[in-house]
Amino acid sequence: xxxxxxxxxxxxxxxxxxxxxxxxxxxxxxxxxxxxxxxxxxxxxxxxxxxxxxxxxxxxxxxxxxxxxxxxxxxxxxxxxxxxxxxxxxxxxxxxxxxxxxxxxxxxxxxxxxxxxxxxxxxxxxxxxxxxxxxx
Numbered sequence: 324x325x326x327x328x329x330x331x332x333x334x335x336x337x338x339x340x341x342x343x344x345x346x347x348x349x350x351x352x353x354x355x356x357x358x359x360x361x362x363x364x365x366x367x368x369x370x371x372x373x374x375x376x377x378x379x380x381x382x383x384x385x386x387x388x389x390x391x392x393x394x395x396x397x398x399x400x401x402x403x404x405x406x407x408x409x410x411x412x413x414x415x416x417x418x419x420x421x422x423x424x425x426x427x428x429x430x431x432x433x434x435x436x437x438x439x440x441x442x443x444x445x446x447x448x449x450x451x452x453x454x455x456x457x458x459x
Contacts, residue, residue, distance in 0.1 A: 341373050349377035353385070359388035364412075364432060371402055378434055381444055383406045383410030392420055 328369045330339045352374075353359060358386050365382060370391030382389045391406055393399070395416040403414045413432055 333371070338373070345373040346377040346381070349374050349381050353378065353381055353387070359385060359387050364388045364390060366390040366392070366429075368417075370406055370411065370414065376406075379406060379411050380407045388412040388432060390418055390432060413414070 330457070333384070359365070361381075365387060367375055367378050367389065370379065370389075371393045375391065378390065379389050389410070389412050390443075391411045391414045393402055393406070393414060393416055395418055396402070399416065406414045413429065415425050420429075
């Protein structure tokens with residue numbers, strides 16, 4: 324029985340160092356608080372973190388949609404493209420999420436799931452994500 328395995332050189336050290344922590348954290352966050360069903364929507368802050376990356380990938384494998392909040396920064400287009408490549412459904416900045424256009428798009432994403440129970444309705448009748456995560 325091996326206690327230590329050699330890691331291939333093409334895996335960055337920062338990913339190897341956190342492999343036992345970040346994906347497990349993301350999995351527990353997606354599994355321990357509510358029962359998510361295909362088509363549900365989760366929203367996460369810090370989506371560009373290692374945990375955020377794992378949330379996107381695990382949620383995608385569960386057919387759960389993600390709304391992903393990131394900080395505005397130089398190179399934002401590349402960040403958005405990378406998160407979309409991982410499976411993100413929507414990526415917005417902290418400032419964009421405050422705009423009516425983005426809020427309407429978020430509501431549409433939730434409503435598009437088409438499953439009656441997948442998203443909680445707020446007091447004002449708007450569709451809300453089933454789970455909010457802070458991955459910072």
